[in-house]
Amino acid sequence: MNCLVVKPAFTQSQPASTDNLEIAQNYVMEIWDNTKGMPQNTIFAMEKDNFGFLWAATEEGLVRFDGKTLKVFSQDSYPEMLEQTYYTFFKTKGGIWASGDRSIILIDKTIKTVIDCSEIADKTWIRGIAENGKGGLLIGNQKGEIFSWDQGTFSPLSFWNPSIRLEILGFHSIENSIILVGTTQGIYELNLETAQSKLITAQDFSALKIFSNANSLYVYGQEKGIFRIEMDYRLEKVYSFEQLDGVNPSSLIVDSDNTIWAGSLENGLIKMSDGKVDEVIFPELHSYTVRKIIKKDDNVYLGTVGKGLTVVRPAKIKQLTAEALKQKNIKPIYQAGDSSIWIGTKSDGLFQLKNGVVNSWTDQDGLLQNRVNTIGSANGKVYVGSTSGVTIIDQKSGKVTGYLTQENGLLSNYVGAIFRDSKNWLWILTRKGGIHYFDEKGNFNQIELPENYSNTIFISILELKNKQVLVGSINHGFLRFENNQLVENEILPLTPGEDVIYSFYEDAAGDLWFATHGGIVLLYQGEFKVLRKRHGLKSRSVFSIIHDGNVGVWVTHNFGIQYFPDSELEKFKLDTDEDFHIATSFYSESQGMPNSEANGLIFPSTIKDNMGRIWIPTVEGVGIIQDPLPKEELPKDFLFIWDNLQIGDQKIDIQDEILIPQGVGMFQVSFSLIDFENPNQYSLFYRINSKSEQWQPIKDQRFLNFTGLKPGDYTLQIKIHLHGNLEEIHTLPIRVKAIWFESIAFKILALLAFGILIYFVMKHYSHIRLKRKLERMVSLRTAELSKANRQLKKAFSEIENKNKVLLDITWNQSHLVRAPLTKAMGIAEVLNNYTTYQEIGLSKEELEKELLETLELLDQVVRETHAMSENIKNNER
Template sequence: MRKAELRYFFFFLASIFLICQPEKHAFSQSQAGIIDGSEIAQNYVMEIWDNSKGLPQNAVFAMEKDNYGYLWVATEEGLVRFDGKTPKVFDEENYPEMLEQTYYIFFKTEGGIWASGDRSIVLIDKNIKTVIDATEIADKTWIRAIAENGNGGLLVGNQKGEIFSWDEGTFSPLPYWNPETQSEILGFYPLGNSIILVGTTKGIYELNLESSQAKLVTEQDFTAQKIFGNGDNLFVYSQDKGIFRIKEDYKLDQVYTFEQSIGVNSSSLIVDSENNIWAGSLENGLIKMSEGNISKVIYPELQTYTVRKIIKENNNLYLGTLGKGLAIVRPAKIKQLNLGLLEQKNIKPIYQAGDSSIWIGTKSDGLYQIKKGKLNSWNDQNGLLQNRVNTIGAANGKVYVGSIAGISIIDQESGKITGYLTKENGLKSNYIYAIYRDSKNWLWILTRYGGIHYLDENGIFHPIELPEKFTSTGFISILELQNKQILIGSISQGFFRFENDKLIESQNLPLTPGEDLIYSMYEDNAGDLWFATHGGIVLYHQGNFKILRKHNGLKSRSVFTIISDGKSGVWTTNNFGVQYFPNSELDKFKTSGEEDFHIANNFYNESHGMPNSEANGLIFPSAIKDFSERIWIPTVEGVGIIQSPSMYEEQSSGYLFIWDNLLVGDQKIDIENEVVIPRGERMFQISFSLIDFDNPDQYSLYYRINQNSEQWQPINEQRLLNFTGLKPGRYTLEVKIHRHGNLEQIYSLPIQVKAIWFETIAFKIFVLLAFGVLIYFMMKYYSNMRMKRKLESMVSQRTFELSNANEQLKKALSEIENKNKVLLDITWYQSHLVRGPLTKAMGIAQVLNQFSNYQEIGLSKEELEQELLETLEQLDQMVRETHSMSENIKNNEA
């Protein structure tokens, strides 16, 4: 059998035994004392976190808070970090750097928590900081103690009694650790000033890190099972001798004997801030040791589950168990009645009479009265009409108890049932929804089937006649307004306004018929009306309706109660618990859009002390504020009581906001100052924690990543923010926290999304220039192409024209050739015709010019002149004929 199996074999047996134990609710509450009167119990609430709520396994081996405020829990299946609301598991699957996932012992140091397993040591502080392979010093043994050695390294002690120094990644035996007797090391306890106490099976040793010395400071026969303290007092437990106080000179002063400390689970021993010693019992419950007195604290919720680890802070207890996981015990913020007869009863209406007595109706167990710490009851066996009570009211010393069978009338002083009111007395129906006394001392009675009635100040019964269309209406709620008008809410018919007993207004709400059911009504200081309905909270403001629904921050579609605390806000009830809304948020809603508005609120349920998270509706009153300003809430398993003043005091309690991890791809990065998103990554996740173990549900969270935007997005229950597609650049992530409905703080985280090379400004400028050049050349090319096309077109046109011109030229040349031929013919013809007369004329002219005597010629001068004239006329005639032939050629062409 392995050493771990040997070490925890009895844990296994205990777990097997505990499996057979019956389970209870994750949240439970029990009496711890009495305050504010005998009827109210000072309760605690226990919240259990096991493998059904986020723990990987239910056996807790170690438990400690780190320097950030997280609570760490070691289980067999991994380490768990808890912030009060959400467990986060660290195991080998999610964190591959871990060498194993079962760690048994925690050692808190200034650097964080050192956790030891079978073969490794890890440092945890918000996240896993360091992982050390300790196989070489844990062979056939296991680690028992760890402390820092003052040089940035560690001292590690094992079960064999060896102490090793771990420096710069190397283990080496501590040279000055040479005890005279071989013994097991059971634990280290740093005292400061470079002093470490070593608890062994053979006494306590002092290690002086400055002088490098080790010395025995107690007797060797003393087994120092556990050394523990709180800074003011230092104790040691010896399993065979008892509990001793360690004085400054290492003298041991016994404070509890062996017999007194029998049954103490030594691994759980602690000292609280008031110097009380706490321990888990090996049998059942806790053992508290205070000033020599020993008492046992039993929590029924844990039954026989062994408590192995304890942390006590202020009024909170953190219990690490074997088989039940982590249990957190804290004072209840919502109290319960210290009356056994009303425990786990299905509570209906609650009413406070003028004598301060509280009257409580139930679903099937009749009526109860709490008066001066005494509980009285009525049911159908002693005169009550029916055990199911729907409504309660009072007037003139009488209490009126409404049911589905009518009204039972009880004398307030004597407690005797003195009469009844039913249909026989004039009621429209025996199904009574509401009874209410107004400022005129009229007692209003609302029923099914259009029933609105009242008993006047003299007790005279008056039915109110309504229009016929309301004869089937059920009237279920009523309120007197500041102006003394009476407002009545109905099922599916909206609200009705009365001046005395006269109906002056009726108006439906902007809801579907199934939603238009007015459970409760409230008028604020401004005179605006608020309706708690089956479809959310409806505001009637300046004649207009607005609806506050689940997407605006309501926990439930149905709202049963809306009641003012008279100070700074209102309380509402629903199927999942109680919500508080400050007046400032209600005022914001009046001026905001319905779709983008998200109301800041506080939420309370079983984890805060309610007997059951499901409140009751369709009863009247559905909640009351008593004369001491406590608000009483009826639930299906008892009464929850809100101590209003204590709710405001809780604002002073602290919380811690911590940026946690950046998840990019498969890589988890611890967030410190700035988040840098690597190049090419566009999807990432940022997680944060809001550490609060008192009331983790009192916060409303919003975020934005664009500071120029006025829009804040609500954050869901998971403290995770996912981002996709952010462009390269610098951003500021802001988370806004509202607590108790009021703004607490805004936390900022710088984010840089790095650009890929082609997303850089230089690249964009280059691309822009290149694009410009490209556009230039494209335009140039286009222009050239256009010019080319134009020129080609012109050339083509010119070519076509030239081609036509060539054809015409050819044709003209042909014609010219033909004409030339004709002309040649004409010329040849003319040359032959003209040549004779011309020669003749020239001869005559020459004769006339050369000769004075014309006898030789045989003609006279006159005859020659006449001959010349005739010849010239003949020549002229020839020219005329030639011209006429040319004209004929031209006309033929035309």
């Protein structure tokens, strides 16, 4: 088990200066108990299902684990479960069968089947479950009975008739049709094809546990030892009962190397190989019994009594074996010209690692102070900076040879950084605007700065490819020097509290990256850009930024280490999107760091040694990235699985696509990313419509909530980046069904109805307008007619009056006219009928004269009547 072995990190073929340093090939142990999501800390059974999930059975429910998150299956969340507690797992091709007191349950990613076993588990318990190859099950109980379960019906197995009373201890399938039954009275073979059973060992052999790998089959005989079961069922003892003291038989497994592992009752693990039995001590599990073991490659999963689920794996971030440096608050780490490693601490002085030997210095040995801020070297001397000045140590002899303080040249005793450039100048940075250097001849110089830098604190330094030197400060940005001349001062686009430059990095293109208290600042083509937490950083403060020499940059901060591929940094350079999210990998204590909190405000804040390893100072020891992987060798041992659809309290297992019922306004899609190595090394993004170019980041959750999706077809995509490289895109079709009034047919009908309604409304409105128009016309016409009528009435009245006047005139004039007219007519008749006028008494002349007078009188009457008529006409006008 490689992750538990401590061995030298270097071989004799490597440089002699460092080949005796020892780095532990140490393990990382993660304990998942009830403080981290386990419902209870005692595990009865443990197994991996066909999807890769790790399942554990506890008193308070079943637990599914994907390496990052625990999901609890209990009666509260899954009411189809008949019981809360299951004790034993039986792995089959169809999944894991878990047995409780009165029921069994099939789990494979989720709960598949629940079977009530009350009728066969009365006053007993289930000891074995196996598939019968016909879609049914064989179930054995403690009483020694075996039942066949087919199509929902239990029946005793017809060919299981042992001659004596016994207890069944377990089933073990070795072929499709052969099942071994371990009992208190020997091992039996069940042949499902021939429907026969037979005893294959002595009856006095109690087969407590049968276990195997792909090549070998073993059995633990109670009080007898461990035996290999040969092809002819002959038992060959491999470990005696006396060798197995402290072994928990229920935990026995055998790995692919034929190494047998067992849980210890008190001290972790017991390893059995080549006839030898060794204890593998885990201090974290002292006095806790290991009940179940799963081993896959170098990873070991332990189910314990009282300690929950424990995952043991090789550490990706290594630690030193030197006891003197364990759990120390580590400050600067520096590699001298002879390849020795110098390590400063917060309060324990200075250490040197050389040729496998650890040397140390404290104030008792001549250090100015036990707190070390910075380390550098030049000309065979090591310079150790502190808040009290610089201690000078002869590199060869290890003796303190002198000091550098305010008394002999420093502007301040608070030394922030010591650095040797390519000209062999040794730069010393302090508070109070102190920038000093020893030139190549050993002459001490102080750089004169403008007065406004007199209180500046300088803490970091970098020599560029063009030999310019950058000096980083607190609240004054960075200063650029050529030789010893200040040529530029640039202020970063940060608030005063954020403008702290902990370290620099110049990339291959010559662009500058700054690790600051406000994120990572990039100076690209004369413009600044800031990479912050919202873009994917895990921490506001970044203490160091260093390239691994392969394909990426390693960044340290308060929460661990982040890896940024060059490709992602290049994207950040060119991207103009404010919502840009960088793909990174994350390392913390779960990958082997002594503590997730790295140290800052020191120089150097990290180093890459001459073997390419990156050394990280933390508050509890040194973390070492021993072998940063190039891109083409990155592991891809992970599984993405769509989990379930949750609508309200209902959970539905996701198969190929999901259908959202009518009227559902909110639902949740969950997924799993199974990785037991480093589940934090992925960056996840999603989008709900593949036509959109915008991917949204997924943080730590493994579910997505959707609200208010309109009816229609959608495509949910999740994109996975591993070490910044696109690994996979997973797609899930989603169909949101429409309510009847949201369907297309309804919408068409509604549109037609709306059109008809509009037609009738318009028609009705037109009728109303026409009616109103006609009413207005009628009203107007009526008014006109009424006026005309009034005028007619007036006219009629006037006419009547005039007629009356005329009548009166006519009547009056008729009397006036009648008399002369009658007279004239009489005279005319006389003149016409008589020749002599003696009888009349008048002569002809007299009659003619009288006739003329009568006619004149008549003419006058007519004239007067005409004048009266003219007068009436004039009055009308």
